[in-house]
Amino acid sequence: MKEKSKFSVDSKGFYGEYGGAFIPELLYPNVKELEENYLHIMKEEQFQKDFLALLKDYVGRPTPLYFAKRLSSKYGCKIYLKREDLNHTGAHKVNNTIGQILVAQKLGKKRIIAETGAGQHGVATATACALMGLECIVYMGEVDIARQAPNVARMKMLGAKVIAATSGSKTLKDATNEAIRDWINNPTDTYYIIGSVVGPHPYPDMVARFQSVISQEMKQQLLTQTGNELPSCIIACIGGGSNAAGAFYHFLDNEDVELVAVEASGKGIHSGESAATMVLGSDGIIHASKTKLMQTKDGQIIEPYSISAGLDYPGIGPLHAHLGESGRAKFVSATDDEALSAVRELCELEGIIPALESAHALAYLPKTSFNTNDTVVINLSGRGDKDLSTYINAFGYEQ
Numbered sequence: 001m002k003e004k005s006k007f008s009v010d011s012k013g014f015y016g017e018y019g020g021a022f023i024p025e026l027l028y029p030n031v032k033e034l035e036e037n038y039l040h041i042m043k044e045e046q047f048q049k050d051f052l053a054l055l056k057d058y059v060g061r062p063t064p065l066y067f068a069k070r071l072s073s074k075y076g077c078k079i080y081l082k083r084e085d086l087n088h089t090g091a092h093k094v095n096n097t098i099g100q101i102l103v104a105q106k107l108g109k110k111r112i113i114a115e116t117g118a119g120q121h122g123v124a125t126a127t128a129c130a131l132m133g134l135e136c137i138v139y140m141g142e143v144d145i146a147r148q149a150p151n152v153a154r155m156k157m158l159g160a161k162v163i164a165a166t167s168g169s170k171t172l173k174d175a176t177n178e179a180i181r182d183w184i185n186n187p188t189d190t191y192y193i194i195g196s197v198v199g200p201h202p203y204p205d206m207v208a209r210f211q212s213v214i215s216q217e218m219k220q221q222l223l224t225q226t227g228n229e230l231p232s233c234i235i236a237c238i239g240g241g242s243n244a245a246g247a248f249y250h251f252l253d254n255e256d257v258e259l260v261a262v263e264a265s266g267k268g269i270h271s272g273e274s275a276a277t278m279v280l281g282s283d284g285i286i287h288a289s290k291t292k293l294m295q296t297k298d299g300q301i302i303e304p305y306s307i308s309a310g311l312d313y314p315g316i317g318p319l320h321a322h323l324g325e326s327g328r329a330k331f332v333s334a335t336d337d338e339a340l341s342a343v344r345e346l347c348e349l350e351g352i353i354p355a356l357e358s359a360h361a362l363a364y365l366p367k368t369s370f371n372t373n374d375t376v377v378i379n380l381s382g383r384g385d386k387d388l389s390t391y392i393n394a395f396g397y398e399q
Ligand SMILES: *Cc1c(COP(=O)(O)O)cnc(C)c1O
Pocket: 091, 092, 093, 118, 120, 121, 195, 196, 197, 237, 238, 239, 240, 241, 242, 243, 244, 310, 311, 355, 357, 358, 381, 382, 383
């Protein structure tokens, strides 16, 4: 993407009519400090050197762009998987936490806080803090602590303190509320590492920039492997939208590249147990950002549901609300059952066990049709190790 694209955030922090920083006054100094500094910190030569060196030698980038031959022959097109599952800690989240921990250091912060849903962002933050020797506190919903036990253990092994959020649905939204509360109470020494393209400006833009390494690599890899840097279509799952933002970023201005965002529709879009924000949501403010969110007529947030803890969020990043409203990206959804079928299919056809979140992107394949010459890139955001107990239950592997 060019430095300024029609999908870049504007000077007030908006994408079209979405975004901004609707923060309580007490948070103003923290957000202002970050807003005034993030771009020039990120542009410093030394910062870029440090960031890229860690992505290469610590995270393991570039991640491969893998031609999935058997999946391709099943769906009659050329399917490539962008292997974010091969990153250190098992998902794309680490691209962003490594970037933000370097920003926190530049700002002289000593105490790091984060929210987490499935625990992937918590693990990636705890990892970055261990690497840099910084104190780490992770807020996590009580329900998620119970269903993501291995990731809770990982965070503790890495030296993080995990604090349970016990309000509301006791999931990601509630953990985010607790993290914001902590930040208000600790304005000077604490840096808040947000895990997706959500929250007040400048977070959505900063996180998208850190994750944009995904599409930057994709472009070069497509050119080398297919002779054309532009694919026909890119498919990514959407919770808050950071892996999708990273996978779409450098293709946003190439309108011939179809962008498909797959939300979680849980037990069915209209079942009352869903997280398909773009279909069910309306305009409002969540976590300091104007965007689409699932809410009642009175503005009460509707508790979301998905089998996948990483997609179980009632909002969506403001960039995606804009991409959806403007028609630049196509929003679709996949149910729990469709995602589970996609997990099985990828295991059987390609020998890869995907994360439940990523399986929602794969689940779009049977719902559409491509031409034989179409190049389709699916962003495989993470690996399935964390979801094994769900898979054991769903597929009946217990003895
Ligand atoms: C957290 C997570 C997601 C969802 O978050 P986004 O910000 O929408 O990318 C998707 N996949 C995996 C593997 C995750 O850990």
